[in-house]
Amino acid sequence: MGEIWIKEAEKLGDGSIGGAMDSPSAPGRAVWHTTESGHGDASFKNVGQYLISIGAEPHILYDPTTDRLGQYGPLNQSARALRNDGITRTNRTGKVCVQIEVLARAGKPFTGYWKPGPNFRALMRAIRSWGVPDVFPAGALASKYADSAAKRNRTTWATKGGHYGHCNIPGNDHWDPGNISKTTLFAAAPKGSTTPAPSKPTTPTVKTVDLSNVIAAARRDPGLKQGGTTHPADVRIVEAALKAEGLLSASYAADGAYGSTTITAYKAWQRKCGYSGSAADGIPGKSSLEKLGAKRGFKVKA
Numbered sequence: 001m002g003e004i005w006i007k008e009a010e011k012l013g014d015g016s017i018g019g020a021m022d023s024p025s026a027p028g029r030a031v032w033h034t035t036e037s038g039h040g041d042a043s044f045k046n047v048g049q050y051l052i053s054i055g056a057e058p059h060i061l062y063d064p065t066t067d068r069l070g071q072y073g074p075l076n077q078s079a080r081a082l083r084n085d086g087i088t089r090t091n092r093t094g095k096v097c098v099q100i101e102v103l104a105r106a107g108k109p110f111t112g113y114w115k116p117g118p119n120f121r122a123l124m125r126a127i128r129s130w131g132v133p134d135v136f137p138a139g140a141l142a143s144k145y146a147d148s149a150a151k152r153n154r155t156t157w158a159t160k161g162g163h164y165g166h167c168n169i170p171g172n173d174h175w176d177p178g179n180i181s182k183t184t185l186f187a188a189a190p191k192g193s194t195t196p197a198p199s200k201p202t203t204p205t206v207k208t209v210d211l212s213n214v215i216a217a218a219r220r221d222p223g224l225k226q227g228g229t230t231h232p233a234d235v236r237i238v239e240a241a242l243k244a245e246g247l248l249s250a251s252y253a254a255d256g257a258y259g260s261t262t263i264t265a266y267k268a269w270q271r272k273c274g275y276s277g278s279a280a281d282g283i284p285g286k287s288s289l290e291k292l293g294a295k296r297g298f299k300v301k302a
């Protein structure tokens with residue numbers, strides 16, 4: 001599962017634009033558009049609203065001069081910036097079909113003057129998170145309206161993952177995003193730079209159970225009022241381990257009370273360890289508790 005909402009993007013509209021994909025087993029793709037407008041915050045707002053008003057929202061609105069990034073809807077659902085190809089709903093082709101409207105004009109390829117920044121890298125990170133390769137499977141983009149018809153291929157669109165221009169989509173007649181530089185596009189988000197920083201590996205703290213505490217609890221708790229505890233912190237660890245062993249039912253709340261249910265469960269553990277008779281009395285001994293700890297990740301302080 002890839003990224004659905006790009007955390008760096010501002011939300012646009014009500015967050016709902018399309019629906020489920022029609023061919024989720026086909027590879028993911030991204031489609032580049034230009035808004036045929038100016039850039040800057042006023043355009044971002046006005047064009048952003050306009051796309052909602054005509055029901056033609058992409059997933060992403062991007063200002064190539066300010067690196068401003070907006071998102072209309074979840075990446076794993078369809079957007080609405082493409083026309084259907086007959087009965088083929090091009091907006092819903094592929095595992096994802098991430099559509100990006102760049103505030104620019106096809107006649108002036110934005111990669112010639114843009115200033116991509118961290119938000120562009122975030123966008124590319126999200127696109128790549130769906131396994132969309134850094135390739136343009138349809139080949140050349142259109143450099144003018146007149147040559148766009150030659151750039152569309154149904155089979156390629158149906159079967160190949162990667163990046164497309166609106167000019168490459170069957171059933172459509174636009175030539176955006178113009179002849180942008182593919183090399184520049186991908187180079188602006190070098191692969192390593194878009195990998196989210198891995199979360200710090202946390203050193204697991206090994207819990208310690210005090211044997212004498214557990215024994216004291218096992219002797220005292222069953223005589224207390226229901227749920228009464230003596231050494232709840234130690235007992236909770238033992239109960240969690242017994243649960244993990246399937247000896248305490250999953251629905252049992254590890255409450256830290258070493259009551260009759262826990263006694264019964266521990267007896268079962270002792271029998272599993274080979275004890276029987278009075279040696280399997282439900283009161284932990286050093287060796288059985290150490291065995292449980294070795295298996296379920298706690299240490300025993302004896």
Ligand SMILES: [Zn+2]
Nearest residue numbers: 033166174176
């Ligand atoms: Zn377009």
